[in-house]
């Protein structure tokens with residue numbers, strides 16, 4: 185990947201409270217990101233999904249209900265990927281081109297299903313660890329300081345029992361300013377067909 189670019193990704197949304205705040209910060213910085221959305225949440229917040237899309241961000245498939253990839257039958261696991269893709273394309277009118285497995289746990293049948301749906305599997309290079317006991321603003325900021333050209337960065341706009349978007353949002357504006365100061369441009373993930 186080109187050295188001057190970085191790829192911001194936000195998982196586990198859309199979230200009625202936090203996704204709009206993340207969108208505002210991205211808009212203020214004039215950068216684009218990829219949102220790995222959960223299908224059932226997308227169905228509950230179609231307007232928010234359309235706002236993400238209309239703002240020029242990309243949407244990726246993060247399965248229908250974010251079940252752990254290892255603890256379900258192969259049939260259910262495949263359906264999680266397929267139904268996630270369908271929920272997003274129903275809401276947006278375009279099929280997602282990227283897939284990220286919940287918890288970053290890759291399972292062959294799910295990767296295969298994603299490929300059948302026309303989605304490229306995307307993990308990450310740097311995690312903000314914006315969840316759990318380590319997920320306080322200070323620590324998130326330090327981890328984001330380490331982002332360098334070409335990195336895919338994992339963050340979360342969707343709240344659940346672990347994620348802490350309230351902490352992330354405290355450091356996100358400064359992080360984006362620092363990227364710009366360092367000459368790093370946050371943009372959409374390149375697809376396999378794009379030349380790098």
Ligand SMILES: [Zn+2]
Pocket residue numbers: 195196246250285286287
């Ligand atoms: Zn997730």
